Amino acid sequence: MENEYILEMKNVSKLFPGVKALDNVTLKVRPGTVHSLMGENGAGKSTLMKCLFGIYSLDQGEIILDGQEIQFSNPAEALENHVSMVHQELNQVLDQNVMENLWLGRYPLKGGLIDEKKMYDDTRKIFNELDINVDPKAKVGTLPVSQKQMIEIGKAVSYDAKIIVMDEPTSSLTEKEVEHLFKIIQKLIDRKSSVIYISHKMEEILRISDDVTVMRDGKWIATQPASTLSIDQIIKMMVGREMTERYPQRDTKPGDILMEVKNLSSASPAFMGVNFELHKGEIFGIAGLVGSKRTEVLETIFGIRKKGEGQIIVEEKEIQNNSPEEATKNGFAMLTEERRKDGIFAELSVAFNMAIDNLDSYIKYGLLNDKLIKADVDKMIETMKIKTPSAKQKIGNLSGGNQQKVILGRWLLTQPNILLLDEPTRGIDVGAKYEIYQLINQLVAEGKGIIIVSSEMPELFGICDRILVMSNGHQSGIFNTKEVNQELIMQASAKFI
């Protein structure tokens, strides 16, 4: 007998010390559908999924899979029972090849030895079926994120997964790769699998979902067919208040030239011939596909990467940024793309994370003065509306959006003139995004110059004055945001490929 739902999580509650992470949440997924799970960071989406996978135990409620009540005790057990997850941070053995990763823990054997041929053929078969174009013998560490993700999807299929959870699968994919992913998702649906899709990107959600469940503050808010919803309605349910605009208004105009970048290239040839001017009070966007070397341009300006040729001229004086240390002294600040990897000191306090770049100003009688540090940090927490119990809280315990604000605060304390922001709102929920845009607006109002790299086209259009497009290591144009549309930017992105 066919069940109406392949998965039902009923009245699930989960308590953590001090917080009720899940409060009577219900999620019902129909077979052969894409079910999107939406909510701000901290709404409980990940916790709910961790309960499904047995990483957390339930305090209340039940999980029914294909008509049977289940309670997995670990993700491996879930996998055995055809429930699989494609993680945001992929766990793969980078030094091994694709098929070894795919069949890890269950290699086909022949006479006690691993049957390489069967492994290869089986992998090929799955990849062909899903239209995945990856060499089963390629080393995983050498592949781009998009392909690593596809391997994970292949793995899920190899376990004959009925439920595949995808947590922010498109956060590091290019538009083209996203299209490919959506095709693969369609194939999964054709096989009668169900996909639980977690993302912050509204356009995507509405495009591919059949049903949408919205959560807020650990509670279930609504489940509706995607066809009956609009972006504004979803946002309203997510944040629990009317949000008329996704990008705040700004009425300041760019002023004089602040920085000139002339014929810039990186030492190890990643990109070349980058020329632009940044004005005071301007938000300057850099667009491009993944691999177009956008990040590398910022890294070279900031001295993380060695400069090849070219000049960086700030207020009519040429400067040399040979290291981040020098760049900081020259009034630059950079927010890096991967917050966890090279942004936060996860084990240390909010205060430490915020003050670390500005220690010189807190020295009194030769020693660091905690009172001066606390005063600055507390002020920043208040003005930036950072949600933290105190400045002593470990930054690792805050949500992504709040972590990002702390790091932005770190740089603001150094009072930079030029801010380089690499994907400043990645993985951050709508409300926090809006607040970060507001902060950016405040900064340009003070006459600072901001360069922002983003993969989200609407974001660039929403906040930038001008957009530079990188294509395969070359600059393919600078556009005035008001005089350009997304198609033109996409065309420019593909110019040198």
Place this chain on the structure above:
Amino acid sequence: MEKALNRFKKISIKNLMVDKAIYVVLFVLLVVIVIIQPSFLSFGNFKNIFAQSATRIIIALAAGMVLVIQGVDLSTGRMIGLAAVISASLMQQVDYAYRMYPNLADLPIIVPILVVMLVCGAFGGISGIVVSIFKVPPFIATLGMSLILYGVSSIYFDRPPYGAQPIGGIKRSITSVATGSIGMGAVQIPYLILIALAVCIIIWVLWNKTKFGKYMFAVGGNPEAAKVSGVNVVRTQIKIYALAGLMYAFAAVLEVARIGSASNTTGNGYEMDAVAACVVGGVSLSGGTGSVGGIVIGVLIFTVINYGLAFIGVNMYWQYVVKGLIIMLAVIIDMRKKMKRK
């Protein structure tokens, strides 16, 4: 709901027990010792425990700094060995028959201290350069350094006219640093305790109140982020290995004063004691965390085990077993805390 809340309360008490398990175990150990030998609880005994811990605290603080920056120093013991033989050879009594340098003048104590601090600081700096610039894993870099140091100190030690003889006849003005005390009547505080206390204060200030200290924790917590934040990671690492060398050298002079002689085996195995004390004291082997207070407690715990178990007549070999168990327990607790966070 009620049920869930109760469960939640129980769990947090259990967590608390896990968090403090190491102290619970030690408290139990101490109680057992006191029950068997009530006379253990005396001012004299505790004074001895502190005095015996003094040099070890200095050594552990140095080794702890290296652990904080995601390193590990296997050359600790040999560094102390080298500093011990050099400083001992410069601190022998003028009328001692087997002087290494028969014609050497009577040097003020500060000279040998400075000489060995300079030497060990330089060797430590080299370890730091190998680790930070040439990206050699600290385990290997300091393993190599440890062999080099043992070779160097043996060459220095084993030469005519007297060959490989312990360097003895240390001046009384030096040995009295280890044996002497200051105070009134029955309440005497050994110099060693005061020296260790002074070092602790200096290191505490260095870790908590200076840019250097904050950068140390930044580099240890996330070297990538530190670099992007404008911290000179390479320089910080070199400085820390060099500073550790300086501190080992200083501790070595105190060891020579305490033992009254030195040979090329002085300090052998101290690196493991230091790492063990740090781990028990809450320094994470993955770097980024650690406190002066924790390390001091870690050292004291081991001295209490040594001293206390010997006091009630436990076989020395059993003491090793107990120490080993405590190290494992400490790391198990550390890992559990990390898993809980995930």
